[in-house]
Every structure is written in C-alpha cells, then in structure tokens.
Amino acid sequence: MKHRIVVLGAGYAGANAAGRLARRLHRDDVEITLVNGDAEFVERVRLHQLAGGQDLKPRPLRDLYAGTGVQVRTARVTAVDVEAKTVDLGGETLAYDTLVYALGSVIADHGVPGAAEHTHNVAGKQAALRLRARLSRLTPGATVLVVGGGLTGIEAATEIAEAHPGLKVAIAARGRVGDWLSDKAQRHLRGALDRLGITVHDHADITRVDADGALTGTGAKIPAQVTVWTAGFTVHPIAAATTLQVSD
Numbered sequence: 001m002k003h004r005i006v007v008l009g010a011g012y013a014g015a016n017a018a019g020r021l022a023r024r025l026h027r028d029d030v031e032i033t034l035v036n037g038d039a040e041f042v043e044r045v046r047l048h049q050l051a052g053g054q055d056l057k058p059r060p061l062r063d064l065y066a067g068t069g070v071q072v073r074t075a076r077v078t079a080v081d082v083e084a085k086t087v088d089l090g091g092e093t094l095a096y097d098t099l100v101y102a103l104g105s106v107i108a109d110h111g112v113p114g115a116a117e118h119t120h121n122v123a124g125k126q127a128a129l130r131l132r133a134r135l136s137r138l139t140p141g142a143t144v145l146v147v148g149g150g151l152t153g154i155e156a157a158t159e160i161a162e163a164h165p166g167l168k169v170a171i172a173a174r175g176r177v178g179d180w181l182s183d184k185a186q187r188h189l190r191g192a193l194d195r196l197g198i199t200v201h202d203h204a205d206i207t208r209v210d211a212d213g214a215l216t217g218t219g220a221k222i223p224a225q226v227t228v229w230t231a232g233f234t235v236h237p238i239a240a241a242t243t244l245q246v247s248d
Contacts, residue, residue, distance in 0.1 A: 006096035010036035014102030027069040052163035108234035114209035119229035140166035148230035149173025161196040172201035
C-alpha cells in the first residue's frame with residue numbers, strides 16, 4: 001500500500017514542499033495530494049497589485065503539477081483529526097499517513113472594535129478582489145486609509161495611490177511608517193509617499209474602526225470611505241484548533 005502524503009495549502013511553502021516530495025520520492029511508493037482552496041497558485045506578496053487593479057497571470061495548480069504525480073484537490077479544509085489521521089474537506093474525509101501543514105496565516109484584527117466588520121485586507125485572493133471592486137466604485141476625492149506601517153501596508157498604500165490617482169490615500173501606523181528601515185531608506189520612503197500624495201499618520205494607534213473611518217488612541221478621527229487593515233497576521237484557525245505533533 002502506498003504511503004499517503006497530504007499537503008495542506010499551496011502557498012509558497014506548500015507548493016514547494018509538494019514539488020520537492022514528488023521529485024525525491026518514487027510514485028510507486030507514495031501518493032501525494034495537494035489540497036488548496038483556490039485552483040490557482042496565488043502569489044500572496046503580489047495581492048496588493050491585484051487589489052489595485054492589475055491582472056496577475058493565472059497559474060493553475062493542475063498545470064504546474066502535470067506529470068509530477070501530485071494530485072491536486074481544490075477544497076477548503078474545515079478540520080484536521082490528528083488521532084484518526086484524517087482531514088475534513090467540508091463533507092468529505094481525506095486520510096493520510098503523513099501530513100504537511102502549510103495553510104499559512106490569516107489577518108489579525110487584534111480585537112480592535114469594528115476592524116472585522118468595516119475593513120478590507122489583502123491577505124487572500126478573494127479579499128484582494130473584494131477590495132479591488134470596492135475601490136473601483138469610489139468617486140474621485142474619496143479617502144482610503146491603510147492601517148499598518150509595515151511592508152504590506154506600504155505596498156498597499158503606494159499601489160492604490162498609483163492605480164487610483166483620483167483618490168486620497170492615507171496610511172496610519174502605531175509607531176512610524178517604515179521605522180525598521182535604515183535612515184537612508186526611510187528618507188527614500190518618505191519621498192515616495194510625498195510624491196504620491198499619501199498622507200502619513202505616525203504614532204496613530206487605531207482603537208476603533210467605523211464605516212466612515214478610524215479612531216486613534218488620542219480620540220482623533222481619521223476619516224475614510226474605505227479602510228484597509230494590514231496590521232499583522234495570526235495563526236490559521238485550523239492550526240489554532242488542532243494540536244499537531246511536528247517532526248523533522
């Protein structure tokens with residue numbers, strides 16, 4: 001009987017793991033199944049471009065793994081039973097002998113009131129597409145607020161500003177936007193933000209988000225028709241609900 005390897009998630013880690021396993025192991029000995037919620041390989045680091053309006057080149061997983069022996073399953077993982085060694089795919093159960101968990105992370109709202117209800121994000125393909133559609137419906141002069149001064153926030157703010165020059169784009173960070181960069185890099189960043197007309201709110205700890213903007217810890221209101229949340233990630237709910245024994 002073949003050893004059943006199930007890889008959950010076809011992001012960078014999962015896609016690479018499935019391919020390497022297929023190259024190193026003989027298909028007479030193993031059966032490799034790659035489970036992913038999307039039929040295409042999604043480059044997460046480019047989702048801000050998708051949200052901004054760019055069309056990314058489609059990369060169907062079945063084409064990427066054609067001839068490798070990797071079986072691609074397009075399905076959502078709803079649960080993992082480590083005792084029974086099964087994966088629930090929403091009504092269907094997939095058994096495994098070895099599980100490779102690579103579902104990645106999800107957006108973290110840090111418990112900020114209104115963040116889950118009133119913000120968009122670029123943490124996944126569908127989320128990026130929803131933001132893209134929302135931006136396309138905005139009228140000139142509308143304000144988009146990006147919360148988070150890390151790389152994702154900077155990329156999202158600059159991409160939106162470039163793609164939609166008629167919109168007013170702002171970015172808010174708890175510390176300084178891009179404060180992990182060198183002094184030279186920070187000067188370059190500030191110049192780029194100024195050139196794109198992006199309003200910077202440093203030391204703005206967002207404590208609440210409403211339909212018309214965000215509230216800071218000092219009580220100041222930053223108005224916005226659309227708020228984009230890029231203030232960090234957290235563990236995937238499947239991992240949070242499952243005790244996985246890790247082995248090398």
